[in-house]
Amino acid sequence: MYDAAGLEVLSREECLRLLARTPVGRLVFTDRALPAAHPVVYALDGESVVMRLPEGSAALTARDTVVAFEIDDLAHDLSKGWSVLAVGHVSEVSDRCELARLDGLGLPSRGWGGGDHYLVVELELLTGRRIP
Numbered sequence: 001m002y003d004a005a006g007l008e009v010l011s012r013e014e015c016l017r018l019l020a021r022t023p024v025g026r027l028v029f030t031d032r033a034l035p036a037a038h039p040v041v042y043a044l045d046g047e048s049v050v051m052r053l054p055e056g057s058a059a060l061t062a063r064d065t066v067v068a069f070e071i072d073d074l075a076h077d078l079s080k081g082w083s084v085l086a087v088g089h090v091s092e093v094s095d096r097c098e099l100a101r102l103d104g105l106g107l108p109s110r111g112w113g114g115g116d117h118y119l120v121v122e123l124e125l126l127t128g129r130r131i132p
Contacts, residue, residue, distance in 0.1 A: 055116070
């Protein structure tokens, strides 16, 4: 299927496949009433995006809000490529057993001296497009 702009519309399954193989995405959230987009390392866990953020990260303001999460692989001249956009609620994980399980995902820490936080985005809306 193609959209009105002639881009191929990706299925949810294809969007999840692309999310599973791409290690860095952009978390889009509101920070002090302004839009913000931060690159983050993440892992796909089922149909959720898991991010490991250091203490003090501006992206921690996204807790308990609705955010967008975006990944892409586009040629500079836009002759080929794809983009996936997810929207969902963010929650911070505090349960010790769940934190131990998420540690097993192998997300690198970007902080100094510990104090990392795990944020999870439940993928409620998931869309993708590919340049044919």
